[in-house]
Amino acid sequence: MESGVVLAEVDKLTESTIVIDREINVMPAVIPPPAQNSDVDRFRSFNRFYTHMIGTLPEGLLNSEYSLTEARVLYELAMHQGILAREIADELSLDAGYLSRILRKFENAALIRKTVSESDARQMELKLTSKGKALFDELNERSNQQAEQVLEKLTPGKRSSLLHSMSGIVNAMAPERSLSPYVLRQNRPGDMGWVISRHAELYAKEHGWDEHFEALVANLAADFITKYDPRLERCWIAERDGERLGCVFLVRHRDEAATARLRMLLVEPSARGLGLGKALVQECVSFARTAGYKRVILWTVNLLSAAQHIYQQAGFKLVQEQATHRFGADMIDQTWELEL
Template sequence: MTDPILMRRAEAVRHFNRFYTQHIGVLHEFLQKSPFSLTEVRVLRELALGTVSTATELARTLGLDSGYLSRVLTSFERRQLISRRQSEADARQSLLAMTPVGRAAYAPLEVAALDEVRGVLSALSAAGQEQLLEAMRVIERLLDRTSSRSPVLLRAPKAGDYGWLVHRQALLFEAEYGTDPRFEAVASQEIAQFVLQGDPERAMCWIAEQRQSIVGGAIVAALSEGTAGMRLLYVEPESRGLGIDTLLVTQSIGFAQRAGYEKLVLTTCGALDDGREVFERAGFGCVGTEPERRFGRNLLTKTWERTL
């Protein structure tokens, strides 16, 4: 690894890993002063939840070596914590189930684990708890390869979301195009004007949310009596290619039509031909292209229009 930025980020991840594992106490040989290791508790939890029924499913869900898992399950069976029976659908598979003895052994572990987490949360304010949960949701969304299959919800903004839209777009635009702080100032003005107008019949903001984490957004507001403008359309980099931009554009078109506008206009300001395919599929045409110096960079400004 020779990239100094990537090296610095890798070290930051390792630092967090050390901190977190020490904080939750998983370096201890046994958990909750019980005879079960952390891995054994994870296996018991999956069986207690009933989300898996075979060793193959357990190994896939928990990312465990099949040989190691087999030894764990054999130990559980010997201690009468689980039972096995042959699957009628596939004779090669055994269906696993917790016994009453197993449920009785796992129950106090679940209670103790919840008490431990409540203890951690109770040391934080309500705002701190929400900040911690949001950070965890972001980590899970970014690292879980199945996140892309999770449904996307479009909702109205909640407290803090307008500021979040400005915050994220300022960071992303600076990272992708190297813009200066003037972009953030312009985005803040756009949001402030939208909020202060406060006309739900003629203006709307959508927050795209996936797994309780914001992955995009857009606003539509009046430019004139017959023309609406779509502003601050964005999708998080790791969520691009999932159709979220198309969903936001489609919602914007539908709202503008219902609000009685005759035309919907949007402007892109990027170094590349951003969004062209999405806009053209949605019926927009490019009516103007102009290279200009904005936000400390040479950018290509394009104006797109769609008759409603």
């Protein structure tokens, strides 16, 4: 079951801290509801638009004599020094008979050759000939040119939005095992703008929070940049294939040198369910210990009860609660602490 966490702190009247995490699966996943007819219509409409745009409807792909499926098989052959027919069939979910006809066409055109497998003499590996490699290079270059023509027509903002949406589709639909692993890195120029915008957009959409929340996050991000102490503070950006998936901050307490604060933890909807939120929290705790802190504190609100389970797993304890109203909503602040 997906769970979410909203972490917020407002110190007196002048300073505030916010931490968000809505990602970790702590219970078995809830069975998705049936797709509505409107959803099916939108899905099919997108498929029609996209297949027309990239030119998969004509009989020959990219002005060649080969179909989309044949070109995809050619791609698999080019990506391997040697591959079995059944491995191609499994990868592309192709009927064995259909694949056999494609491979026969390739063989008759002298695009592939068969060699005895080094690992199993009973199996025949398929490899591209020099003619097959030349054909692949030509189709691959045409495909690159087609992509360039599409992207160059877009403004930088639209291009970024398109590529982000494409990554979201892959993350939502691809089997877990086929996705690239995410990495945790320190912040770079441009990351703070993303942190602010994604916090504001997600919480306006999912919780109806107003612009005061965006202002709060902007102030916290600015404070981190202007007052940054690399010995005691850190920001981590979670990234996969160049796409930002999440973030978290650990900063020192303004009054207590031995205390750190966990702030601005965020996980993109497309990355929820990967254990990313838990990994980011663990990274903070590990760094806090290394930096010599004795305690980590955070503030959360009661919007999502599964947050309590997340903090309990990390060793945090709930020490204080207080009703409040902010960002256009009623909520209960919760103070959590972890003794290191």
